[in-house]
Amino acid sequence: MPKHDTPLLDELEKGPWPSFVSDLKRQAETKPECFDILGQVELSYKDRITHWKHGGIVGVFGYGGGIVGRYSDVPKQFPGVAHFHTVRIAQPSGMYYSTEKLRAICDLWQKYGSGMTNMHGSTGDMVLLGTTTPNLEPLFYELTHDLNQDLGGSGSNLRTPACCLGKSRCEWACYDTQALCHFLTNHYQDEIHRPAFPYKFKFKFSGCPNDCVAAIARSDFAVIGTWRDDIRIDQAAVKGYIKGEYPSNGGAHAGRDWGKFDIQKEVIDLCPTGCMWMEGDTLKIDNKECTRCMHCINVMPRALRPGLEQGATICIGAKAPILDGAQFATMTFPFVNIDAESEYEEVVEKIEKIWDWWMEVGKNRERVGETMQRVGLPTFLKVMEVEPIPQHVREPRSNPYIFWEESEVEGGWERDIREFRARHAQ
């Protein structure tokens, strides 16, 4: 593959941010098909339109997901990218790697692919970018036999679950996100690799309401750590913050002079429920009123910690706009025990109840959040056998259009019009 002139892309080698163009050129030294990636992208920069054909169904035997087919619409000009399929590899929970493992993946990709990757794709997989159909089976063989790795999900299946780094390096994780993510990824390998759903389904696991993995915005089944007892307070550390001995928010604002730390202004007045106050130099929290937003804990990590009775809130049905519009996940289960001993029985039971229902009533390409909107939250709660509580809504309905069932109304709905007319003239 020859080198192409890329005057437009060359402009993106300037500036302080790492340049993907320089990186592609570096890789092209050993993987010349990267010259053709650069050439085709340069053509897109000139034409201001993509040069990839629509889709293409390729995969490995026995899997319906994990490989995304891609073909160039200018293959004669750029034969190196004529076939340029993507391989999704399930990432280890928390995205920790050993260099040994990474190098093995690099060597495999050197052998069978273009040498370009995404670390990581938006869902969380390691994405190997660009290979040909004949390479797929040998690549998969070596991936599973030699690297002990497997493909992730694509298409109308369970997508590769993802989590924040959880208890590994975060003081706020209310459950072990990595353990739950790893368990469910293995538990549902069949659902990940063999599409059987109306559309994609995503799990994401965040350890606390800061939600670093964007579960509430991006996953059909969002498990977000929380607690139900009191925020732990170290009053000595509170005083330390007030005196300016510790930086607020862990030093997140160090680059600008925001003035002296003011606990009233920066913590107490910003509490969404107004459940905190000072008594002398002692911080008081009325925990019954707390909605666990994390702000005070974020600002004073040395003084405040989540409570000890920990679990997770489960919210259902987030998605990006396609098809009916973007949705956040709806709070469905306020507090669930995340219990490894029982193999996460409470979580598994809820997942499977959703799937059983959604696989039956969901329309083609309808995410579960859209199915929920279509049938309404009352119906969904009934399906999930969840007692409706005020926490399920931001506010009660403001219209009077109530569905009553006959069984709920005294005397039922069967009435005799003639009997009615005997007492009420027409």
Next chain:
Amino acid sequence: MGYDPQNPMVDRITDIGPPHYEQFLPPVIKKNFGKWLYHEIAQPGVLMHKAESGDECWTVRVGAARLISIEHIREICEIADKHCNGCVRWTTRNNVEFMVDSKAKVQPLLDDLKSRGNKFPVGATGASVSNIVHTQGWVHCHTPATDASGVVKAVMDELFDYFTSMTLPAQVRVALACCLNMCGAVHASDIAILGIHRKPPMIDHDAISGLCELPLAIAACPLGAVKPAKETNSKGEEVKSVKVTAERCMFCGNCYTMCPAMPLADPEGDGIAILVGGKVSNSRSMPKFSKLVIPFLPNNTPRWPETVAAVKNILETYAKHARKYERLGEWAERIGWEKFFELTGIPFTIKSVDDYRLAYDTWRTSTQFKFTSHIK
């Protein structure tokens, strides 16, 4: 015994899932798993996590393109071998984290990173602009309305000082999606850069019968703009096809996703919309969607100057006016969106008035508003 193409199903291993994460944890992480007390940011890009045991984990966070080569990964491995016991991790925003177990090991690591040119910018902690989460764009996607990597590079070049410092009122999450599929949390970001189409799909009557299941293409349209129709192909034959009611089309590209014979991408039609004020965290206020403030900016390659300028203007106006801890959307809601448009100087257009489903929720049903320059 390797792969045998004659017997592909022999000795097959499937459904093994990812390797267990525990084997990849650095020793200090493994030892103190679940026993962390607090963290502090020692300087931009450098975190210190303190454990109950007194141990410390020092993390150096560096930016990276999401699109990276195996050569670059090998260089990351080289650094991790040299300084971090051969352990490294990625964040959910495509940053790379190098972890060491004492403060003394931080400076040599920083010096090493600095010696490698601009490949490993240190930052993305606290009140900064972290790495831009983005999609494939023209590098690998079949439905994009803009590129991803190039726009991100151009924007991050301009916002670079905000990545390496902590001068903002709060963290600012920037995200880019190259079409409305939004393969990234673009719908809930402080500043969202979104590729959009503006021309309805063309219909390839020569190809549609062989390529598409017409009912799926018809059902794909959220607004019922795609209807079955008998059309004539280039050979003069009558074929079963579809027609598009252009005035009902909102250019979402769903029909093209289902039917390759309905392309809608176009050099002039496509471009970028800017949405702002979204957030994911539950901190202080509930999660918010990003709101559309600029309906269209052209795809001016290779550096998208209009998009870069728009993002920078929004960021710096917010930085100047917002209060400490206030996310962009919280600031805009406090001062009112009319004030947001006035302060940023962004012209308010009718495209920012919602006319899709649930639009009524966004209409103002109150006499409370501010008199800004918009009221003549």
